[in-house]
Amino acid sequence: MKSRLGVGRWIVVALVCVWSLFPVYWSLNTSLMTTPDAESVPAHFWPTPLSLSSYRQIFSSTGDNAIWPNFSQAIVNTTIECVAATIVTVVVSVLGAYAFARLKFRFKNVILFVVIATLSLPAYATLIPLYRMMANWNLVNTYTGIVLVYVSGFLPLALWILYNYFTTIPVELDEAAFIDGASPLKTMFHVMLPLSAPGLASAAIITFLSAWGQFLFPLVLASDGSTQPFTVFMTSLQTRHTVPFPLMNAVGVMSIIIPALIVVFLNRYIIRGLIAGSSK
Amino acid sequence: MIQPNTATAPPRKKLRVGQSASNQLLGYALVLPLVFFIGFLSIYPTVLTFIDSFFTDNPLDPPVRFTGLQNYFEMFKNPMINHSWGNTAIYVVIGVLITTVLSTGIALALRDNFKGRGIVLAILILPWALPGVTEGIIWQWIYDPTFGVLNSVLHSAHIIHAYHVWLGSSRFGTIFFIAVVQIWQITPLATILILASLQSIPQELYDASTVDGAGWWRTTFTMTIPLIRPGLAIAVIEALITFLNIFDQVYVLNGNASTGNSIMLQTYNTTFQNLNFGEGYALSFMTVIITMLVSVGLLKLIYRRVDY
Numbered sequence: 001m002k003s004r005l006g007v008g009r010w011i012v013v014a015l016v017c018v019w020s021l022f023p024v025y026w027s028l029n030t031s032l033m034t035t036p037d038a039e040s041v042p043a044h045f046w047p048t049p050l051s052l053s054s055y056r057q058i059f060s061s062t063g064d065n066a067i068w069p070n071f072s073q074a075i076v077n078t079t080i081e082c083v084a085a086t087i088v089t090v091v092v093s094v095l096g097a098y099a100f101a102r103l104k105f106r107f108k109n110v111i112l113f114v115v116i117a118t119l120s121l122p123a124y125a126t127l128i129p130l131y132r133m134m135a136n137w138n139l140v141n142t143y144t145g146i147v148l149v150y151v152s153g154f155l156p157l158a159l160w161i162l163y164n165y166f167t168t169i170p171v172e173l174d175e176a177a178f179i180d181g182a183s184p185l186k187t188m189f190h191v192m193l194p195l196s197a198p199g200l201a202s203a204a205i206i207t208f209l210s211a212w213g214q215f216l217f218p219l220v221l222a223s224d225g226s227t228q229p230f231t232v233f234m235t236s237l238q239t240r241h242t243v244p245f246p247l248m249n250a251v252g253v254m255s256i257i258i259p260a261l262i263v264v265f266l267n268r269y270i271i272r273g274l275i276a277g278s279s280k
Numbered sequence: 281m282i283q284p285n286t287a288t289a290p291p292r293k294k295l296r297v298g299q300s301a302s303n304q305l306l307g308y309a310l311v312l313p314l315v316f317f318i319g320f321l322s323i324y325p326t327v328l329t330f331i332d333s334f335f336t337d338n339p340l341d342p343p344v345r346f347t348g349l350q351n352y353f354e355m356f357k358n359p360m361i362n363h364s365w366g367n368t369a370i371y372v373v374i375g376v377l378i379t380t381v382l383s384t385g386i387a388l389a390l391r392d393n394f395k396g397r398g399i400v401l402a403i404l405i406l407p408w409a410l411p412g413v414t415e416g417i418i419w420q421w422i423y424d425p426t427f428g429v430l431n432s433v434l435h436s437a438h439i440i441h442a443y444h445v446w447l448g449s450s451r452f453g454t455i456f457f458i459a460v461v462q463i464w465q466i467t468p469l470a471t472i473l474i475l476a477s478l479q480s481i482p483q484e485l486y487d488a489s490t491v492d493g494a495g496w497w498r499t500t501f502t503m504t505i506p507l508i509r510p511g512l513a514i515a516v517i518e519a520l521i522t523f524l525n526i527f528d529q530v531y532v533l534n535g536n537a538s539t540g541n542s543i544m545l546q547t548y549n550t551t552f553q554n555l556n557f558g559e560g561y562a563l564s565f566m567t568v569i570i571t572m573l574v575s576v577g578l579l580k581l582i583y584r585r586v587d588y
Contacts, residue, residue: 012389013400020403023464024410026429027418043432096314105307115314118322120517122525122571124544124564128551129325129332152321155314184306213411215528216544220552231413235532238417245421252417259409267402270409274469275476278514 024256031055031250038246054250067237070225071251074233077222080143081229082211085150089158089207090200092151097162098188102174112163119156123216126152131220139221146222150211157210157277158203164276165199166192202273205266209259230255329568333561340555351562361563363538364546367455368524371542372574374459375466375523380516382463383470384508388500390471391478401472408468416532419461423447423533447533447540454540461529466522470515477511478504482588506584513583517575524571543567 030038031054032047061068099105100112130149131140139145169192177187193200215231222228228236234251237243243251263270336347355361390400407415422430423446431443446457481504489499505512527544534540536549543563551560 009389009392009394012386016386016389016400017403019464020406020468023415023418023422024406026422030421039427041427041432042436043427043429092313092317095310099307099310103303103307103310105304108307111311111315114323115318118318120521120571120575121322121326122521122568123527124525124547124567124571125329126322126325127547128557128560128564129328130321131552132328132557133321133325148317148321152317155317159314184303209409213409213413213528215411215413215531216548220548231411231528234413234417238532239535245424245427248417249421252414255414256410259411260406263402263406263409267405268398270405271401271472274472278473278476278518 024260027249027252030246031253033246035244035246038244051246054244054246057247058250058254067247067251070233071230071254073225074228074230075254077143077227078212078229078231081146081150081218081222081227082208084143084147085154085211086204086208088147088151089154090204093155093158093162093203094188094193094200096155096159097166098192100159100163101166102171102188102192103184115156116160119160123153127216127220130217134221141222141224141227143227146218146227149217149221150214153217154207154210158207161203161206161273161276162196162199165196165202169195198269198272199276201266201269202276205262205269206273206277209262209270212259326568329561329564333558333565335558335561337557337561338555339557347558351558352566355559355562355566360538360541361543361546361550364541364543367451367541368526368543370452370455371459371462371526372520372523374456375463375526376516376519378459379463379467379470379519380512383467383474383515384505384512386467386471387474387478387508388504390475404471405468407464408466410465412462412465412528413532415461415465416529419457419464419529420447420533423457448537451539454534454537458526458529458533458540459523461533462523462526465529466519470519473515473518474508474511477508480588481507507586509582509584510586513579516578516582520574520578521571524567524574 029045029047032050032052033044034051034053037044037047037049037051058067058071060066096115100108134140134145134149137145139148173191173195174187177191178184182190213231214229215235218227218229218232219235223232230251234255237251238248333351334346334348335344336350337344386404390397390404422428425431425443425445428446430446431440434440435443447454485503485507486499489503494502525544526542527548530540530542530545534545544567547560547563547567550556550563
């Protein structure tokens with residue numbers, strides 16, 4: 001059994017690597033070529049000669065079709081929205097997860113069940129009413145509006161990850177702190193949180209990545225230049241005028257630098273979080 | 281450090297954190313923000329979707345008025361909407377099937393520890409972490425009918441004799457190639473979920489199976505796969521919800537053509553382009569119901585409780 005799997009496994013591993021990496025490599029490759037080179041038939045598999053003209057064009061703010069003013073604003077918007085949504089989501093879910101894992105109060109299980117059940121709620125359920133509500137409160141095209149929506153969407157998973165994590169920490173540790181005179185809140189900050197650092201990292205990273213890729217909700221709720229994330233910017237760039245392939249790919253590459261770095265350095269937290277988020 | 285404390289402590293029950301009346305209040309206080317977000321921005325809007333689907337709500341056809349099931353009747357009479365229901369069904373079938381088979385295969389190959397496994401797992405999850413819109417843009421270029429690398433590679437390998445238009449020329453082809461992009465994104469998640477289930481199978485069971493003389497294929501199909509049904513069920517449901525909701529990739533790769541239109545794109549167009557909010561609510565609510573019914577059905581079909 002072992003030996004038969006040996007060869008098969010390495011074939012699968014090789015295929016997985018090609019399957020996962022090739023499209024990303026191809027985009028990077030194209031972004032480093034001039035348009036004629038990128039459009040050569042058959043395709044060039046290496047960017048020779050290397051050309052940085054697409055990136056130069058992204059960073060130049062002069063000319064009629066200058067991308068930088070809008071693109072840089074979009075990157076700033078995405079960053080603000082993702083960071084704010086991640087902080088609020090983690091803080092709110094830490095408080096909730098602690099209460100569910102450690103405190104006793106009436107309707108606890110009902111509340112927990114209902115919150116987790118919204119995990120399986122598709123975007124359809126809330127998109128139009130949320131737009132209407134935000135419009136009524138003048139929160140369309142504001143950071144506040146989009147962050148509120150992100151938080152409500154990402155809370156259940158973050159809560160579930162943290163709740164599962166908290167329940168693995170022995171209650172005896174809390175009791176020890178409690179006997180030493182610490183209040184429940186102090187116990188949470190000084191005992192639970194330091195021990196839950198990996199769980200917190202998982203919840204924060206998964207929330208951040210989910211927010212980074214959002215498109216449908218910001219398309220509806222934050223579509224003007226002042227608040228649109230780069231996902232909305234990219235699709236408007238694509239439809240507004242014909243953009244050369246290398247430039248479009250360069251914009252794409254810039255949009256995935258941060259998620260790619262997170263995967264490279266923090267992948268174990270992502271994997272643990274995804275598993276914790278799905279258990280039971 | 282902890283041991284002596286518990287040993288000298290009075291009976292445990294009294295000391296459990298969080299039992300006094302003030303801790304009851306603390307409990308409510310801590311879940312209050314959560315309840316606000318979920319109650320006000322998740323559950324309340326869902327209820328609104330249901331209620332407002334019985335109203336004609338269209339700025340071009342005022343006033344907003346109760347019209348019962350009219351939105352639902354209109355919806356079923358609209359050929360565009362019926363077409364996108366059909367498309368979404370194809371997305372779901374292709375997407376869920378391929379995702380499940382791929383992720384089960386990958387998970388089986390990555391089950392045992394081997395040198396470099398951590399790096400392979402990191403490479404595996406990369407597509408999951410990327411924005412759907414960027415993936416659409418990357419694959420659009422791969423699929424390009426004139427300069428795309430897919431044509432180039434297949435032509436060089438003599439698999440095709442002329443360059444193909446992958447997107448937009450046939451309904452099934454368009455849906456398949458857009459589904460591939462979503463499969464690319466969701467397979468890592470499904471694989472991780474199945475892998476977690478695989479790793480909870482005790483090694484002794486494999487050993488016993490080998491002792492009994494069962495080969496790899498037999499062990500896999502008669503023992504392993506039945507035992508990973510819980511993980512498989514979650515992976516399938518995740519894939520199902522993803523493909524029922526498919527939007528970003530379709531928006532980028534299909535544009536406004538009806539060929540590969542998904543129900544989510546149709547809902548977006550009906551509501552925010554045609555401003556027919558009432559019908560948008562009806563469409564949304566139908567999809568929520570269908571999502572729930574199919575999820576429960578698949579869960580019943582696949583999930584079996586496994587205890588070791």
